[in-house]
Amino acid sequence: MTGRTTPLRLGTRASLLATTQSQTVADAITAATGVPVELVKITTDGDVLTGPLAQLGGTGVFASALRDALLRGECDLLVHSMKDLPTAPLPGIVIAAVPVRAPHRDALCARDGLALADLPAGARVGTGSPRRVAQLLARRPDLIVDGIRGNVESRLAKVAGGEFDAIVLAEAGLRRIGRDAAITEILDGPTSAAQGALAVEIREGDAEVAALVHAVDDVEAATTARVERAVLRRLEAGCAAPVALAASRSGDRLTLEAEVYALDGTRTVTAVRDVEFGGVTTAEGAAALAADVVDELIAGGAAELADLPGARR
Template sequence: MTSAPTPWRLGTRRSALATAQSQQVADALSAASGRDVVLVPITSEGDVSRASLSSLGGQGVFATRLREALAAGECDLLVHSLKDLPTAPAPGLVIAAIPSRVDARDVVITRDGTELHDLPVAATVGTGSPRRRAQALASNPQLDVRDIRGNVDSRLSRVRSGELDAVILAAAGISRLGADGRPVTDGLHLEYLDLNEWPTAPGQGALAIETRVDAQSDLRAALGELDHAETRAAVDAERAVLAGLDAGCHAPVGVHATLDGDEVRLNAMVYALDGKKSIGLDETTPLGSGYARKSGSGDGAEAADGATSDARARGVGEDVARRLLERGAADLAP
């Protein structure tokens, strides 16, 4: 009798949200491959420390331990919230798939439905994101914005208890936690923020599935089936803006890209931390005919003329970053 193949091991943080989104990927990968996928819980520094994300190093604090586990063979693949992943590639690892993105917006959650710009003087708003802090103060300078940590449930409980008047979260996290019917925001009011006025973190709403460059060919092939071409091109453009700004700008950044045919629209904003000033660009750029590739082609697939859609999208983001710096984006840093 032929034994069943060994299940693939998917490394995940232990939080409810990380586990939920990892299980969704595991189910999709199992359906695409016919092979079992099991979750391997991994604890990162960001999960055990209560210090602010900026003091822990900001972006990447959740990814480092997971990547170490993957490189050491403790698991076969990882699922990251793409917005939390550094733009620099990790040696020996590759983002093998970026599934179709869900809602990229931020959402303000309150007890009574008062919108962010109408909250009264000294209303307390919780967020751990410097970008959201800057955007909130730009929308309503009278707010008392507080740096908070904790999972989604703990943040919502602080609104329910009256400790905070509002919190700002990613809509994607709310929807993924509620995918199993769990009443995540029962009794609270949600204000979804327009991406045109409130661009979010590069890659927000998207997941990155990472594996080793020497991963089994059947795993790479199965992951390729989960890759979504338009999402990958859009988030590559967004992350290229962030990468380009990192060299000379430490101010909060919001950026969102959308694809329409052979064009990409990129809306990028750089904010002073107090929200009093911002510099932005909102432009639509042709990517050239034939750039698009089929979903499911995985990383590195080529466009009709030999250039990857990813490289073209990254070029758009790099150009936007250069122009933002020319307009003084680096001067907005505290």
């Protein structure tokens, strides 16, 4: 508990997923510290083009307006879906906490309650993620996989409306907004780095806020997500790369699974490590494990499968 009575200001996008995630973390901070947290809606379209981070472009561009607002002091903290954050650190901003992680798996949401194996030959499945395309085609090369845009709700509406036979979404996002009834199968295998994890960002050097948000940090979530992101960073791969990762803790061990796919799903390179959990809780430990895993992926031919700058070193 601290003496602070002024609310912390948590900057958030206005989407249902963003405000739900933000409110959950706000409530957890208040429960643990007694300090009130208020949500501040930040408009992310438009200011992205004029803010100091606009030149970054590419990956994470929709985190930029929020980060601009944080750097300008319009809010004190941000809650992101960690898998949407670029792996390169941003000067002036640090991840101060990673709360307990939600499921990291993908979910199939198909018409008529169908599982992946039961979809008819040539069924249309919607996803814009090269990783998900490759994983789907590896199991069902006969499927027609097509891009799909929009938020979770509007994507689900395209299955209900018959435009797609099925779509693939993160289980975590569906559960967070209460749409888990749409799930017809939880898909096996590794997913995107840090999927299901939230990252709480604050201004570097803001000791008061750091101490408060530390109350919602979870070492297991922070470590598994950081190890996964370290591999992505070492590969110099973004969220569009056909790369899947899953780290999990069992007692004092951590298992890391990494897969790189040919975009058409016809080939996979895999690396698996089982290491001491306590050895990878620091950024340096995570980076060393990542370097080792990436060496094995490259030796297995990952550079030929996917266009990964880090895999060509």
